[in-house]
Amino acid sequence: MSSEEVNQIGKIASGLLMYEFDYLSEESRPFELQLISGSLSGRMGELNILLNQSFSFTGDDGNPFPRLQKEESDILELLYLRDYNTKQAQKLLRGVYDVGTSDSIADSPTPWIELSEGDTTIKRSPNSNGSSAANRITMSKDFKSLSQEAREKIEQLVYAYNMYGAEPRQVIADDCCDSCHCAGEENETPKQQNPATPPPSQGSGPSQGSGPIQGSGPAAENAEEEIDDEIVSDI
Secondary structure (H helix, E strand, O other), rough: OOOOOOOOOHHHHHHHHHHHHOOOOOOOOHHHHHHHHHHHOHHHHHHHHHHOOEEOOOOOOOOOOOOOHHHHHHHHHHHHHHHHHHHHHHHHHHHHOOOOOOOOOOOOOOOOOOEOOOOEEEEOOHOOOOHHHHHHHHHHHHHHHHHHHHHHHHHHHHHHHHHHHOOOOOOHHHHHHHHHHHOOOOOOOOOOOOOOOOEEEEEEEOOOOOOOOOOHHHHHHHHHHHHHHHHHHHO
């Protein structure tokens, strides 16, 4: 299958297989690739819940709609690694006591710890046997720790995505008013402007008959006195 025919989920699964599970043999890679692809597709619903998105599969090609961006693909990969490590931890722990689990050691004879013959004694550490119950329990704890690390990383990325990376699909007037305190003025019809003030009527204002009455004031009184003096002199 050419790279053009591989859908986006298949490409993400191929990246996980190449960089996270590069230790797998060539014979097991095709089977593991199918497991990873199916697991990624099954976690699309959880991705929608975490990121407040609505990714879906609308066709038979296996491509999500809309296409996942780099940030969303990284979170989806971490979801797979979280669950994979949890599954491995459960498998190892259950294999200690459940005979129905693959590679179970429940029915296996207990490995020897100490051999003695005459004056010679040979002791072996309980952890020297890789398939011992003690080793399996230790490895189960290690896988659990890896799962917890992935979980913490997911929480950090989801928080950053929802806080800074998500773009709003639409703007609601009430949310806008709560944030900018515009009281909905931007969504209302522009207010009608006040009518222009009419020009002042004739005769009003400082230049049209306002101010002191004509003929009043000190200058007018002096003129009246001069006129009186002239009348008296004529008499």
